[in-house]
Amino acid sequence: MANDETLRSLMFxxxxxxxxxxxxxxxxxxxxxxxxxxxxxxxxxxxxxxxRMIMMMIxxxxxxxxxxxxxxxxxxxxIESTDWWxxxxxxxxxxxxxxxxxxxxxxxFFLLCGKLKPRLSRQDTRLRPALPLEKRVAVALWRLASxxxxxxxxALFGVGRSTVCKCVRDVCHAIVLLLRPLYxxxxxxxxxxxxARLFSTRWGFPHxxxxxxxxxxxxxxxxxxxxxxxxxxxxxxxxxxxxVNGLGxxxxxxxxxxGSTEHSAILQNSTLWARGCDGFLLHEPPLxxxxxxxxxxxxxxxxxxxxxxxxxxxxESSELTESQRVFNRRLERARGVVDxxxxxxxxxWQCLLKRNDCRMDVVxxxxxxxxxxxxxxxxxxxxFIERWEExxxxxESPQPADEVSPATDDRDGEEVRALFxxxxxxxxxxxxxxxx
Numbered sequence: 439m440a441n442d443e444t445l446r447s448l449m450f451x452x453x454x455x456x457x458x459x460x461x462x463x464x465x466x467x468x469x470x471x472x473x474x475x476x477x478x479x480x481x482x483x484x485x486x487x488x489x490r491m492i493m494m495m496i497x498x499x500x501x502x503x504x505x506x507x508x509x510x511x512x513x514x515x516x517i518e519s520t521d522w523w524x525x526x527x528x529x530x531x532x533x534x535x536x537x538x539x540x541x542x543x544x545x546x547f548f549l550l551c552g553k554l555k556p557r558l559s560r561q562d563t564r565l566r567p568a569l570p571l572e573k574r575v576a577v578a579l580w581r582l583a584s585x586x587x588x589x590x591x592x593a594l595f596g597v598g599r600s601t602v603c604k605c606v607r608d609v610c611h612a613i614v615l616l617l618r619p620l621y622x623x624x625x626x627x628x629x630x631x632x633x634a635r636l637f638s639t640r641w642g643f644p645h646x647x648x649x650x651x652x653x654x655x656x657x658x659x660x661x662x663x664x665x666x667x668x669x670x671x672x673x674x675x676x677x678x679x680x681x682v683n684g685l686g687x688x689x690x691x692x693x694x695x696x697g698s699t700e701h702s703a704i705l706q707n708s709t710l711w712a713r714g715c716d717g718f719l720l721h722e723p724p725l726x727x728x729x730x731x732x733x734x735x736x737x738x739x740x741x742x743x744x745x746x747x748x749x750x751x752x753x754e755s756s757e758l759t760e761s762q763r764v765f766n767r768r769l770e771r772a773r774g775v776v777d778x779x780x781x782x783x784x785x786x787w788q789c790l791l792k793r794n795d796c797r798m799d800v801v802x803x804x805x806x807x808x809x810x811x812x813x814x815x816x817x818x819x820x821x822f823i824e825r826w827e828e829x830x831x832x833x834e835s836p837q838p839a840d841e842v843s844p845a846t847d848d849r850d851g852e853e854v855r856a857l858f859x860x861x862x863x864x865x866x867x868x869x870x871x872x873x874x
Contacts, residue, residue: 577595617814647736652680675838676693679705789804
């Protein structure tokens, strides 16, 4: 019996100790949780307070400077970045400065801003005022014209690098959406007749309404499918196909193909090919040329197939006849208008000349926006400075050439080309006779 009492007493004591130990552990865990929650709440409070203080500082420093500066200066590097735009660009920039930095006159710049306002206007918030529309457009144009790094533009305009990137993307999208239907569109029937008249009088090539060519734009290595972007010259690029009129203004652009894509493949996947094959260049009633009805046509280089509406020169050979050599000279002279247009395009907007480090989903839109802006400047008569071409003529990455097999040439195209050979030879013969 004594042993049983001792055993029960020992069991009771052991149970009490275990229960007390469990209560102590549970209490300690609860206390630790409460301490962690208190510290988290304390940290969150100070983070929110710090964020509110930063927002207040940003709102105060973003306010425009009131009143003119005490001592105006032309030393741009000494101007505070927060008001460089308001004090230097808006007040001190001369016409030559606008043309050099933004590639357009001040009048064209504000006309552009007015047309983009429905897409780019922003409302002020309670935290800070919205970036002015004109400043956003200026940031984008500076990038397109110079291709300088985002951090350089960020320091110059007093905005964040992410803001510069967003401005470039938003402005390019707005230009393509709002201005492309106004400045870069297929010509009407009357405009086709005017274009044919211009090509005939200025370039000596009748029935021609435009020339088509391709441009390779340097890029950085994309994150995927890199091999397809290596062109025949051994550098990474995307290809743009453009059709221009006799004034060197684009009316059809197809951008964003990998650099290894053949020019003929780009043409056949473009709206220009669909329009040409569907009779877009036909004329009613048909025009007479050398005793045969003939519609309008375009000119291309050796990288395009020969069609009844798309002519190219004969491959260079010692076996060419005199009429074929005369045709080649006339065609290359007239087709040079598209080469000149691409040269002026890259000279004006050097983001197409230097290696473009934008994301691949932005590059085609940027190229289209530059083509639209090229037309805007050409239509409004903004001066083109010949000095800009120096960078294009001395570029390290020459444009790749492309050539398709004569087996792809169309028989109707060969007949049309033969008619032009006869026509140009007759002209040359008459000119030599009159000269004698």
